[in-house]
Amino acid sequence: MIWHQKEISLAAKGRGFHLVTDEILKHIPEIKKIKIGTAHIFIKHTSASLAINENADPSVRIDLETHFNKIIPEDMPYYQHNTEGSDDMPAHIKSVVIGSSLLIPITNGRLNLGTWQGIYLCEHRDYGGQRKIVITISGE
Amino acid sequence: MIWHQKEISLAAKGRGFHLVTDEILKHIPEIKKIKIGTAHIFIKHTSASLAINENADPSVRIDLETHFNKIIPEDMPYYQHNTEGSDDMPAHIKSVVIGSSLLIPITNGRLNLGTWQGIYLCEHRDYGGQRKIVITISGE
Amino acid sequence: MIWHQKEISLAAKGRGFHLVTDEILKHIPEIKKIKIGTAHIFIKHTSASLAINENADPSVRIDLETHFNKIIPEDMPYYQHNTEGSDDMPAHIKSVVIGSSLLIPITNGRLNLGTWQGIYLCEHRDYGGQRKIVITISGE
Numbered sequence: 001m002i003w004h005q006k007e008i009s010l011a012a013k014g015r016g017f018h019l020v021t022d023e024i025l026k027h028i029p030e031i032k033k034i035k036i037g038t039a040h041i042f043i044k045h046t047s048a049s050l051a052i053n054e055n056a057d058p059s060v061r062i063d064l065e066t067h068f069n070k071i072i073p074e075d076m077p078y079y080q081h082n083t084e085g086s087d088d089m090p091a092h093i094k095s096v097v098i099g100s101s102l103l104i105p106i107t108n109g110r111l112n113l114g115t116w117q118g119i120y121l122c123e124h125r126d127y128g129g130q131r132k133i134v135i136t137i138s139g140e
Numbered sequence: 141m142i143w144h145q146k147e148i149s150l151a152a153k154g155r156g157f158h159l160v161t162d163e164i165l166k167h168i169p170e171i172k173k174i175k176i177g178t179a180h181i182f183i184k185h186t187s188a189s190l191a192i193n194e195n196a197d198p199s200v201r202i203d204l205e206t207h208f209n210k211i212i213p214e215d216m217p218y219y220q221h222n223t224e225g226s227d228d229m230p231a232h233i234k235s236v237v238i239g240s241s242l243l244i245p246i247t248n249g250r251l252n253l254g255t256w257q258g259i260y261l262c263e264h265r266d267y268g269g270q271r272k273i274v275i276t277i278s279g280e
Numbered sequence: 281m282i283w284h285q286k287e288i289s290l291a292a293k294g295r296g297f298h299l300v301t302d303e304i305l306k307h308i309p310e311i312k313k314i315k316i317g318t319a320h321i322f323i324k325h326t327s328a329s330l331a332i333n334e335n336a337d338p339s340v341r342i343d344l345e346t347h348f349n350k351i352i353p354e355d356m357p358y359y360q361h362n363t364e365g366s367d368d369m370p371a372h373i374k375s376v377v378i379g380s381s382l383l384i385p386i387t388n389g390r391l392n393l394g395t396w397q398g399i400y401l402c403e404h405r406d407y408g409g410q411r412k413i414v415i416t417i418s419g420e
Contacts, residue, residue, distance in 0.1 A: 007247075038418075060369070092200050092204065093203070103322070107285060138418075141420070182392070216347065218346050232343075236333055236344060236402075241382070241384070276385050
């Protein structure tokens with residue numbers, strides 16, 4: 001039985017959906033030792049989130065940003081939490097909708113993702129800065 | 141390797157988003173024994189959900205309730221599932237959007253949450269009653 | 281400590297929300313050996329998702345499909361990713377909103393779901409075909 005945990009920082013990114021599969025994988029070479037297991041990826045913030053989606057055509061990531069801004073807009077008159085900037089309350093809502101963590105199977109030393117799947121950092125603030133991530137891999 | 145599981149009931153709460161980090165933690169003192177691991181928190185209901193978000197300013201929780209009611213309203217004319225009250229079908233949709241479980245890293249005997257992160261019980265019914273939760277912690 | 285992992289295919293289903301609890305359970309008889317643990321169910325696609333919701337009244341699943349089509353419609357003029365059919369970009373957004381995996385507690389050899397909870401395959405494409413799922417169960 002193997003447990004391995006590491007806290008990392010992802011480099012600051014602009015608002016939007018970003019493919020970070022490789023930026024995450026480079027921190028967990030220990031994954032190679034696991035034949036069957038899972039990788040847990042957790043973001044320690046309430047205004048950014050993690051998702052899995054299309055790893056090829058970047059237009060998917062652009063459309064995700066556009067559509068999330070339509071259904072969770074800035075400056076709605078009923079927002080009471082509005083002292084931290086127009087982008088702040090929508091960021092909290094998007095984070096609740098998309099989620100703060102991912103759990104991905106590990107098979108034969110690799111993340112067992114589908115052909116078209118990649119890991120997204122979803123940055124919901126205009127200037128979110130670095131984002132802290134805790135990666136926990138376990139298996140045998 | 142440690143596995144520990146407990147089924148608990150969270151006290152009945154009004155419709156809305158509620159911070160329950162402490163109400164959950166008091167049931168799992170065993171977490172102190174785990175250096176590296178994960179805590180899984182699962183809600184056994186289809187009209188309430190679990191999320192992680194802002195643990196300080198309560199206006200975030202109010203705005204979440206308001207905005208979810210905007211995008212997932214009651215009494216839409218196309219709802220076919222409408223015999224259990226106006227709040228029932230929206231509750232099912234919100235539960236699918238937000239999710240039924242959380243997985244949080246454990247580090248050195250504590251939940252490794254970010255500074256501003258807390259655990260929310262998202263109660264989508266007007267009178268949901270007590271909510272059953274299964275907590276499973278594992279690690280070494 | 282038990283780890284068991286299996287990759288399966290769920291039979292092709294029409295667009296909509298489908299109850300697949302039994303179709304999944306029949307592939308993991310090994311669950312009976314686990315007293316305390318978790319079952320991880322992961323879909324290897326970016327245009328279908330997994331959720332937990334109402335296992336009885338099928339009108340809930342119909343309303344979910346209807347409402348998700350309202351808040352994430354086809355053919356929005358701002359979609360740039362539109363070469364794979366009108367149902368494709370909405371499928372990616374729905375997948376990000378609903379999520380690609382589930383983690384369910386195992387207790388005394390069974391999934392510890394609530395009375396009304398079942399596992400949904402959420403098929404967001406008109407003709408999505410078979411869907412590959414990785415099931416990982418662990419526990420003691």
